[in-house]
Amino acid sequence: MGKITGxxxxxxxSETYEAPAERLKHYKEFVLTLDDKQAQQQGARCMDCGIPFCNNGCPVNNIIPDWNDLVYKQNWEKALEVLHSTNNFPEFTGRICPAPCEAACTLNINNDPVGIKSIEHAIIDKGWAKGWVVxxxxxxxxxxxVAVIGSGPAGLATSQQLARAGHQVTLFEKNNRIxxxxxYGIPDFKLDKxxxxxxxxxxxxxxxxFRPSTYVGKKGDKVEDGLDVITFEELDKEFDAIVLSGGSEVPRDLPIPGRDLDGVHFAMNFLTQQNRQNAGDRLKDQINAAGKHVVVIGGGDTGSDCVGTSNRQGAASVxxxxxxxxxxxxxxxxxxxxxxxxxLRTSSSHEEGCERDxxxxxxxxxxxxxKLSKIIAARVEWIRDDVTGQMKMQEIEGSEFEIKADLVFLAxxxxxxxxxxxxxxxxxxDVRGNVKANTENYQTSVPKVFAAGDMRRGQSxxxxxxxxxxxxxxxxxxxLxxxxxxxR
Known part of the structure; x- marks a missing residue:
C-alpha cells in the first residue's frame, strides 16, 4: 500500500474526452489517458484490501492492488510486468472493458471506486511508448x-500462450484481417485497430x-468469393490439437410484420461495414445513416455503438x-x-446526441x-407473476404510437x-447452441478439439x-x- 491515507x-x-462536437468529425479514439501524476494519485487511493474484491471481480484476476502500488511508486515497468502476468492484451481491456473490478472495489461501498481501468490504460500505453512490450x-x-479457429480475443490469447509454450500455432480467420x-465489431473510435x-x-x-480469409468448415459449404477453404478433416490430419474460438455471431432477430423492408438491418452488419471502410475497403451498397432518422432497437453496448456511428455519418436523428x-x-x-x-449507464455515444426510451x-x-418509413410501437409494463415469480410483459392498453424511421438497427x-x-x-x-465444453479442460466431445470464448460460453x-x-x-x-x- 503506497500511501496509507491516499x-x-x-x-x-476520470479520463477526459475530446469534446463531442470535435470527435463526431472523425472515427479516431478520443479518450485522453491519465498523465503520470494523475495515475499516481489514483494508485494512491487503493487501500490494498486484505481481501482484494477487485481481483475477484476481474475475470482475468488482474493483480490490481500490486500494480496500483507500483504506479504510485512510479515503477511503471514492473507494473507492466504484473499487469501482463494475467492479461495478454490490457490495451484492449483498458479501453473497452466495462470494469467489473471497479464495481467490486471496496471504496465503491460508500465512495467513488479507484479508477482501475484508467490506470491499466496508462500502464500499457506507457509500456508500448517506452518499448517495454517485446x-x-x-x-x-x-x-x-495447434490450429486455432477464430481470431477474436479468445483466439488471440490462446494462440499467444501456446506459442510461448513452444508450440507451432496457426490462427485461422474467415475475415480479410485478423x-x-x-x-470489425467494435468501432474504431473505441478501439484503434x-x-x-x-x-x-x-x-x-x-x-x-496468421491465416486470414480462410474458411474452416466442410466440403459443399457456401462461402464468400475470395476465401480459401479448409476442412476439419484436413485440420485433423495436419494438427495435434484444434481450438474453436470464434464469436457468437448469429444475431437475435425481430420477426414482426415489415421485417423485410429496405432499411431494417442487423446492427453488426452496419458496424462491420463502417470499420471496413475506415480500413480502406471498397464496399458496394454500404448502409449509410447520413440525413436519415435512425432507430436503434436494443439498449446494450452494440446499440450504443450504432448510435455513435450513426451520428458520425450525419444522421438527422437517433x-x-x-x-x-x-x-x-x-x-x-x-x-x-x-x-x-x-x-442506468450512459455511454460516450449517448452523450454525443441520442434520444432514449x-x-x-x-x-x-x-x-x-x-422502403421503411416508420415503426409501430407500444408501451409495456412488467408485472411479477404471483405463481412463478417471473416478470411478464404486458402491453399498456391505448399506448400504441409511431416512430419515424428511415433506418432501424437490430441490436x-x-x-x-x-x-x-x-x-x-x-x-x-448445449441447449443454447454453443459448443459443449467445461472450464476444467475445455475439451469438446470430439477428441483433440477444444473450445473457448463466446463460442463456448455465449455472448460475453x-x-x-x-x-x-x-x-x-x-x-x-x-x-499435448x-x-x-x-x-491458469
Whole structure:
C-alpha cells in the first residue's frame, strides 16, 4: 500500500474526452489517458484490501492492488510486468472493458471506486511508448502443431500462450484481417485497430502464423468469393490439437410484420461495414445513416455503438429504444456490492446526441414501395407473476404510437455461434447452441478439439474471452505435453 491515507486525500479522477462536437468529425479514439501524476494519485487511493474484491471481480484476476502500488511508486515497468502476468492484451481491456473490478472495489461501498481501468490504460500505453512490450520467444520448440479457429480475443490469447509454450500455432480467420469482433465489431473510435496490428507483429515474432480469409468448415459449404477453404478433416490430419474460438455471431432477430423492408438491418452488419471502410475497403451498397432518422432497437453496448456511428455519418436523428424498463441511476450498494450492479449507464455515444426510451415493444415496421418509413410501437409494463415469480410483459392498453424511421438497427444481442462451423467440427452443443465444453479442460466431445470464448460460453465480454483463451491454452498444453507451466 503506497500511501496509507491516499483514499482519504485524493478524489477519483476520470479520463477526459475530446469534446463531442470535435470527435463526431472523425472515427479516431478520443479518450485522453491519465498523465503520470494523475495515475499516481489514483494508485494512491487503493487501500490494498486484505481481501482484494477487485481481483475477484476481474475475470482475468488482474493483480490490481500490486500494480496500483507500483504506479504510485512510479515503477511503471514492473507494473507492466504484473499487469501482463494475467492479461495478454490490457490495451484492449483498458479501453473497452466495462470494469467489473471497479464495481467490486471496496471504496465503491460508500465512495467513488479507484479508477482501475484508467490506470491499466496508462500502464500499457506507457509500456508500448517506452518499448517495454517485446516478443517472448520460447527457448525451445515442442514440435506440436495447434490450429486455432477464430481470431477474436479468445483466439488471440490462446494462440499467444501456446506459442510461448513452444508450440507451432496457426490462427485461422474467415475475415480479410485478423481480430474478429475486435476488428470489425467494435468501432474504431473505441478501439484503434493499429493496437491489434502491433500485437500481431509481436505474436508473429513469437511463432504464430496468421491465416486470414480462410474458411474452416466442410466440403459443399457456401462461402464468400475470395476465401480459401479448409476442412476439419484436413485440420485433423495436419494438427495435434484444434481450438474453436470464434464469436457468437448469429444475431437475435425481430420477426414482426415489415421485417423485410429496405432499411431494417442487423446492427453488426452496419458496424462491420463502417470499420471496413475506415480500413480502406471498397464496399458496394454500404448502409449509410447520413440525413436519415435512425432507430436503434436494443439498449446494450452494440446499440450504443450504432448510435455513435450513426451520428458520425450525419444522421438527422437517433433514437434508441429498449424493451426492458429503465434502470435506476444509482444502485443500492448495500444489496449489490461487490457484484456488477444493474443500473442506468450512459455511454460516450449517448452523450454525443441520442434520444432514449424504455419499456417499448416494437409491433411492426411500415413503409412505402418496399422502403421503411416508420415503426409501430407500444408501451409495456412488467408485472411479477404471483405463481412463478417471473416478470411478464404486458402491453399498456391505448399506448400504441409511431416512430419515424428511415433506418432501424437490430441490436438485441446474439444467440449462438454459426451452426455450420460446429456441424463441420462434429462437436456436441448445449441447449443454447454453443459448443459443449467445461472450464476444467475445455475439451469438446470430439477428441483433440477444444473450445473457448463466446463460442463456448455465449455472448460475453472481451475480458472473459481473454480469460477463457488463457485457460484453454493451458488445457491444450497439458493435453499435448502431459503437464503445463502456463498460468491458469
Amino acid at each position: 483514499f482519504l486525500e485524493f478524489e477519483r479522477v 516478443p517472448q520467444v520460447p527457448s525451445k520448440r515442442t514440435g506440436k502443431k 481480430g474478429g469482433l475486435l476488428r 493499429s493496437l491489434i496490428d502491433r500485437r500481431m507483429l509481436q505474436m508473429e515474432a513469437e511463432g504464430v502464423e 433514437i434508441q429504444i429498449e424493451l426492458m424498463p429503465k434502470l435506476p441511476e444509482q444502485e443500492n450498494k448495500a444489496l449489490t456490492w461487490p457484484y456488477w450492479p444493474a443500473k 424504455w419499456a417499448i415493444v416494437t409491433k411492426s415496421f411500415e413503409g412505402k414501395k418496399g 438485441m444481442g446474439f444467440v449462438h455461434p454459426v451452426a455450420a462451423v460446429l456441424e463441420a467440427a462434429g462437436v456436441d452443443k 465480454l472481451v475480458v472473459w474471452a481473454i480469460r477463457e483463451g488463457r485457460q484453454c491454452a493451458r488445457a491444450v498444453d497439458e493435453f 505435453m502431459g503437464e503445463s507451466v502456463l498460468p
